[in-house]
Amino acid sequence: MSSRGTGSRGTGSGAALGVPAGGAARHRTLLDISRLLSAVRRSTPSGIDRVEMAYAQHWLTRAERERGFVAQSPFGWFAAVEAAAVAEFAAALGEAWAGGAERGAALRRARGLAAGLQARLACGAGRRGLAAWLAPGQRTTLLIASHRALEAAPRLRALKAEGMRFVPFIHDLIPLTHPEYTRPRQVAHHAARVATITALADGLLVNSAATAAELRPHFAQARRALPPMAIAPLGVETTPPPAGPLPAQPYFVCLGTIEPRKNHMLLLLLWREMAAQGVPLIPRLLLIGRRGWENEHILRMLDRCEALRGHVEELGALPDDEARRVLAGARALLFPSFAEGYGLPLAEALGLGVPAIVSDLPALREVGGAVPDYLSPNDGAAWRRAVLDYATPGSAARAAQLARLAAWAPPSWPAHFAAAEKLLEEVAGAPSRPKSAPAEDYSLAAAAAGAAPA
Numbered sequence: 001m002s003s004r005g006t007g008s009r010g011t012g013s014g015a016a017l018g019v020p021a022g023g024a025a026r027h028r029t030l031l032d033i034s035r036l037l038s039a040v041r042r043s044t045p046s047g048i049d050r051v052e053m054a055y056a057q058h059w060l061t062r063a064e065r066e067r068g069f070v071a072q073s074p075f076g077w078f079a080a081v082e083a084a085a086v087a088e089f090a091a092a093l094g095e096a097w098a099g100g101a102e103r104g105a106a107l108r109r110a111r112g113l114a115a116g117l118q119a120r121l122a123c124g125a126g127r128r129g130l131a132a133w134l135a136p137g138q139r140t141t142l143l144i145a146s147h148r149a150l151e152a153a154p155r156l157r158a159l160k161a162e163g164m165r166f167v168p169f170i171h172d173l174i175p176l177t178h179p180e181y182t183r184p185r186q187v188a189h190h191a192a193r194v195a196t197i198t199a200l201a202d203g204l205l206v207n208s209a210a211t212a213a214e215l216r217p218h219f220a221q222a223r224r225a226l227p228p229m230a231i232a233p234l235g236v237e238t239t240p241p242p243a244g245p246l247p248a249q250p251y252f253v254c255l256g257t258i259e260p261r262k263n264h265m266l267l268l269l270l271w272r273e274m275a276a277q278g279v280p281l282i283p284r285l286l287l288i289g290r291r292g293w294e295n296e297h298i299l300r301m302l303d304r305c306e307a308l309r310g311h312v313e314e315l316g317a318l319p320d321d322e323a324r325r326v327l328a329g330a331r332a333l334l335f336p337s338f339a340e341g342y343g344l345p346l347a348e349a350l351g352l353g354v355p356a357i358v359s360d361l362p363a364l365r366e367v368g369g370a371v372p373d374y375l376s377p378n379d380g381a382a383w384r385r386a387v388l389d390y391a392t393p394g395s396a397a398r399a400a401q402l403a404r405l406a407a408w409a410p411p412s413w414p415a416h417f418a419a420a421e422k423l424l425e426e427v428a429g430a431p432s433r434p435k436s437a438p439a440e441d442y443s444l445a446a447a448a449a450g451a452a453p454a
Contacts, residue, residue: 027139027428030068030130030164031059032078033086035146036093037071037118040111044290044317045097046257047344048146048171051234053097055145056090058417068133070142071121072149078142078159079126080133081117089113099319134162139428141165141202150193156200165427167203168196172341173214174261181261181338183293198222203427204229205420207342210363230423233367234344235413236351241324250391251284253330255323255345256337258299258314259292263336263359263377268301268312270384275307282311283391285334286326290317328352331390331398335359336377343367351410355401357386367411371404373397 033056039049059067060083069081089110096107120126133140142164144150150168160166175182175190182190197204198219206212209231219226256262267285274282291299302314318326327333333349335358343364349356350371358364360374368374375382390398 026065027141027425028066028068028133029059029141029143029167029424029428030070030080030133031055032070032072032142032144032146032149033081034072035148036090037114038148040093040107040114042290042317043096043107044319047342050344051169051171052145053090053094054235054413055143056086057094058413060087060090070126070130071117072152072155073121073124074118075122076152076155077127078130078149078155079121079124080129081121081126085113085117089117097320099321103319131162134159134164138163141167141424141427143167143169143205143424145169145205147171147190147193150196151189153192153196153200156196160200165202166200167205167424167427168201169205169207170197170211170215171207172211172339173218174339174341177214178261178339181259194218195222198224201227203227203423205423206231207234208363208366210361210366211341213362228423228426230419232416232419232423233411234342234347235411235416236344236347237320237324238351238410241328241352242321244322244325246326246329247284247286249284250281250331251286251329252332252334252387252390253286253288253327253349254334254336255288255327255348256335257289257292258287258295260294260298261338262289263338264295264298265301266336266377266380266383267334268298268305268308270380270387271311272301272305272307274384274388275311279388281391283331283387285312286330287312287314288316288318288323288326324348324352327354330354332357332401334383334387335364336375336383337361337364338377340364346372347411350405350408353402353405355390355398355405357383357390369408371401371408373401 033052035049035052036056039045045053059069064083069083069086070078071081072078092106092110092113096103096110140163142159146169156166173190173194175186176194179187199222204215204227206215206229212229212231216226254264254267258264264287271282271285301308315326327349333345333354333356335343335346335356337359340361340363346356346358346364346367350368356368356372358368358372358374359377365374373386375386389395
């Protein structure tokens with residue numbers, strides 16, 4: 001199926017989107033896939049990209065009468081997207097992210113499909129279908145599983161005026177709690193997202209109690225009661241990774257985008273110090289993740305520091321299967337981050353049976369429980385002792401963590417979606433606000449009539 005073929009099926013019609021011809025429908029939740037459509041620009045996904053993909057794949061398994069898909073057009077309005085088109089796109093993008101010989105072809109196919117969908121959205125396709133989902137007698141909730149579109153308060157307010165409920169997934173509040181580790185423009189963007197949430201959300205999904213605790217004061221400041229909320233930890237893949245050659249020398253892995261918040265500098269300084277002091281049998285440090293932002297000092301160390309040669313290797317953004325294979329052979333995951341909303345690399349490492357040495361943060365303690373060794377992200381001496389201990393064959397500390405790990409239960413996607421769907425049912429059963437005319441010039445009635453976008 002091509003993107004051209006997908007476009008010819010009439011994405012804008014209500015019947016093609018599973019809208020009943022008459023009578024009241026069961027509650028329907030519409031999943032926004034706007035971030036996935038933009039994720040094709042990257043060859044490997046971010047953590048939030050993975051979450052939206054997991055939601056898209058799960059939503060495709062739900063009964064047609066209970067689900068739907070929407071996306072924002074390049075001009076900002078929301079419109080319906082056919083499930084068949086989402087399935088084709090998600091399959092191609094998932095294949096590209098997994099890796100393998102056909103990775104490049106799969107990514108090109110995903111990009112072509114995304115471009116076709118975006119072109120149709122720009123032409124107004126799907127607006128009539130969305131209006132049908134909001135017709136009298138329909139009970140509809142919009143679920144946004146990423147932070148994308150949360151700045152579009154006028155658009156969301158217009159949808160709510162048409163009777164739609166709104167549930168966002170909040171991954172973290174780091175731009176507001178730790179602006180020193182964030183690009184300046186993201187602080188204002190995240191403040192706008194939180195303002196949208198506190199004003200419009202009918203329910204909340206969060207990935208950790210730590211994120212929930214940081215969100216509550218914003219509702220208090222907005223003088224609004226906290227709506228129903230579900231804490232739903234993110235699931236991880238626990239199947240054995242593919243086999244392949246690994247370094248014979250003991251090594252550690254640091255997994256994540258190279259940015260100041262992740263505290264790569266602590267590890268680079270530690271490895272430079274060990275090399276300068278002639279520490280025998282220095283373990284290797286493998287860095288997995290793309291180069292991010294405001295990281296000039298870190299990149300200068302990686303590119304120019306001769307003492308790190310042969311000891312630190314930057315692997316870049318690896319495909320999922322390759323990253324899991326490398327991580328599975330590590331002496332431990334090193335995770336010295338200054339702030340986290342959840343800590344997906346920690347869950348992934350423990351899910352593979354790999355010990356972890358991590359920062360002592362509330363979100364990471366939620367994920368790891370009693371298993372990891374927790375250290376201050378500022379205590380370089382403690383990290384050095386732990387690294388050298390874990391690198392030693394027969395390390396007692398590493399053996400003790402492996403023993404604790406045997407009792408650790410990995411978070412699962414089925415459990416996550418059970419919590420999410422319970423929340424969505426609670427939101428759907430709550431009394432709805434009476435419909436009112438949208439204050440904005442974006443209205444679904446105009447969209448259904450084929451009016452030009454505002």
